[in-house]
Amino acid sequence: MSRTMAAFLLLLTLQVSAQDTLPRFSVTTRGNNKVIVSWTNNYPVITQLSIQRSTDSTRNFRTILTLPDPTVKQNGYVDTKSPTPFSFYRLFIVLENGNYVFSESRRPFWDTAGASPGNATAESAEINGRRVVIADNMPYKEAEQLKEKLTEVVQKEVVKEPAKPEAPRAVPGKKPEPEKLFTVKRRDSILVQLTEKNFKRFRDSVVSRTKDTIAFKNLDTIVIRPFVPKEIYRPSRFVYTDKDGNVVIALPEAPGKDYQVKFFEDDRLPLFSIKKVKEPLLVMDKSNFLHAGWFQFELYEEGKLKETHKFLIPKDF
CATH class of the missing domain: 2.60.40 (Immunoglobulin-like)
Structure with a gap:
């Protein structure tokens, strides 16, 4: 193995925390014409692993590296010769008995980890947002109102709130507004009713412990959409x-x-x-x-x- 290759692999050992498990993989860049391709190998038997590059997402892929030892648990490669920062990458993986699989093609995304102290919190809020969605058939006015409310919740999570001032005194003759309730459903069955205070805890629990999606059917009704795993294709032996x-x-x-x-x-x-x-x-x-x-x-x-x-x-x- 050349000194250049060894240096590339040494650099990648510092980024194993961001690696995906094969056939998924990560492609990141921090500029300077350097693209980092990394992964974690959990296959019990793997006989070949090649990195391929193309300017098209589906065709004209060419192998830029075949690893001398594809069985390494955590590995990767730094590509410094890509003709464009917008190239696509994919992996060609040969498994036991000659079976093989191509990964999905991916473009590099900018790795901004560690750029700001609040990065981890902001990223967590963004991930939550991907799995908390608004139903397509919700009226536009209600959807906009709900988006504003959810944005307020996210901002409170990302920005540390200052110490709370003393609660204002109640105005005589004015009744406090009743606390908002959310009805949570799975299909047509009602699971639970939540107060606005308890919504955040419920949302975080669904996002962190399951792969389900939370969908707002209207302003006060939430539907849990169960996660349906994608079919994994395994080629025939024959x-x-x-x-x-x-x-x-x-x-x-x-x-x-x-x-x-x-x-x-x-x-x-x-x-x-x-x-x-x-x-x-x-x-x-x-x-x-x-x-x-x-x-x-x-x-x-x-x-x-x-x-x-x-x-x-x-x-x-």
């Missing part, structure tokens, strides 16, 4: 695409068994089929599929359905 986007059929027992593969568009419209796979490893040119995108397939062994799965041909085709 039919998958290689790094060039060509379709690979890997059937070690093909010479001695009867295998058939049927291919479909993503909407299940039939494309074509291979009635008998004779070779243990068959590579089909991606041009056979006419366009990029998702495709489905059915794999039959001795006339019985063995697997139904899908694969992706990248958009650079």
Whole structure:
């Protein structure tokens, strides 16, 4: 490993607290034409990890580094040769049995951590704001009124309040305003009613302990939107695409068994089929599929359905 590479990796060890877990990763910059790509590896087996760069978010990616040891728990790279500060980055990860995955592409964002003493508090308030939303069907006037109220709450959290003055004396004959109540629902069921004082504690609890979203249906009704995890795609062991986007059929027992593969568009419209796979490893040119995108397939062994799965041909085709 060169001295330059060692220096890059040493620099990145100082930033492990901001790293994401593969296949997620972080891309940050502090200017000076330096882009920092970093990650945490929790895969039990990983045989290759390459960093790729492109000026487009979906195509024309080129490998700028293949790590000599991809198994390091926390690692990264400093790119000083990017032609533009707006380049996209992604990771190509090869796992056990030749399975592989491409990460989502990301652009660098400015790392301003430590720039001001109140940074951590402001960041916390911003994160809360991403998961406290206003329903699309709320009337404009009510939405603006609610935004002003939420802004006041956030500002009170970010800016330390001075010592409270002595409470003003009650004006004779004037009744105090009743405390505002919020009704919290999950779907059509009422979970709880909260006072305005207790709303902050409730909001912070939902944001920090769950991945649910708090949505204001109107000025006094809150709906909890449960978090729905995204489906994680894992390629088939038998039919998958290689790094060039060509379709690979890997059937070690093909010479001695009867295998058939049927291919479909993503909407299940039939494309074509291979009635008998004779070779243990068959590579089909991606041009056979006419366009990029998702495709489905059915794999039959001795006339019985063995697997139904899908694969992706990248958009650079």
